[in-house]
Amino acid sequence: MASGGTPAAPKPQPGAADALPAAPRPPQPVKKKGRSKLVLLGVAVFVLGGVAYGAGLLLNHSEVPKRTTVLGVDIGGGTKDQAIAALEKNLGERAGTPLRVSVDGKEHLLAPDKAGLDLDRQATVRKAAGSDYNPVSVIGSLFGGERAVQPVFPVDEEKLSVALADLAGKAGSAVEGTITFSPNKVNAVPGRAGESLDVARSVLAVKDAYRAQVESGRSKVVELPVAKKEPTVGQAELDRAMKEFAEPAMSANITVVAGGRTIELGPAISLPQILSMKAVDGKLVEVYDKKAIEQLVGDRFAGVTITKGDGKQHQLGPDDIAQAMGPALRGKTPAERTAEIDLG
Incomplete structure (x- = not known):
């Protein structure tokens, strides 16, 4: 013990500093060669x-x-x-190949151009x-x-509906009431209920079938849907059409006059070839066969021209004659049964 009573500080032991742990060294980054290559x-x-x-x-x-x-x-x-x-x-x-369609077991052809179908x-x-x-x-x-690139298939649905409606009139077992014309005679034909083409549902079926036919190049029969149908033309409409048009039309000859030339069309030969009637919304309307008019008239009015809506002169044709025939066919006297065409 030192003088004054103060205890002496302990002396460090040899090797004490060496016993302290060394400070940790920071980890060294590892180079990743694979990442650089990627x-x-x-x-x-x-x-x-x-x-x-x-x-x-x-x-x-x-x-x-x-x-x-x-x-x-x-x-x-x-x-x-x-x-x-x-x-x-x-x-x-x-694209121009007619579709083969079947209605109530009977096959028909549907021409694309007449049905509003096309590959544009x-x-x-x-x-x-x-x-x-x-x-x-x-x-x-x-x-x-x-x-x-997908092809473009435009569809004229109005034209397609008309074509299918015409087909419906020829296909199926349903029969619409009508009036037929034969030499010197008219007949009222009552309608009959049966199966008929379902036009609304057939529109979609025909569009799909046409697209598939053009895409594949293969033609196959397409079964079109049918539905029960009652005739729209009843006896009252048959009686009206007979009285107001069919019987007067076939009662005598009519005379068509144009440009100083005339032709007579009569119930024995000409008129039965020209006239027919079809149902439209439950009514019977007269129909004129333009090809029959052209064949029957021949060159009788060759060189006779008429001014049309465009203001130009055109050769008098079957359409002009058919338009003039309507009033004459309903006439009773020879004067009333003469159709003089205004050439403008």
Whole structure:
């Protein structure tokens, strides 16, 4: 113990400092070589893709992009007119082939042009024309990839409904009331209930069948839906049509006058070939066969012209004669049964 009573500080023991733990060293980052390679690979793919995309655009300057197809027909790499011609050559026959339809077990043909059905070549090409900037299409074109364009099938539904209504009058077991014309005689024919073409439901079926026929190139019979139908023309309408038109029409000859020339049409030969009646909304209306008028009149009015709504002169035709016949057929006296056509 030191003097003064103060205890002496303990002396450090040898090796004490060496016993303290060393400060931890921070971990060293590990270099990941794989990540760098992926980045480089991604950049390379991007650059190559850009080069390919640019090459595709440069190589395709046509109005219709190369390798553009419609139902398997290649229409690309040229002008719009060339594309339309390609469609006409390869699909024109398909588009014009009549549909085979069946109504109540009986087969009929439905001509596309008369039913408002068509493959619109021009609209289809317009849809396909112009540059395609889709990278998949552009790059794919360099390696033989196709750009398929769906064809345009416009439908004139009013025309189709009329064609189906005409077909309904010929098909099925239902019979509409009407009046028939034979030499010097008219007959009222009552209607009969039965099966008839369901026009409204058939519109959709025909549109689908036409599209399938053009797309596949195969023609098959399409069964159209039918429904129960009652005749719309009853006995009262038959009696009215007989009294107001059919009997007066067949009572005597009528005379058609135009440009100083005349022709007589009578109930023994001419009028039965020209006249018929059809049901429209439950009423019977007269129908004039224009082809029969043309054959019966022949060249009687050749050179006789009439001023039409366009202000121009036209050769007098069956339509003009048919329009003039109506009042004369209802006349009673010779004067009333003479139809003088105003030539304007």
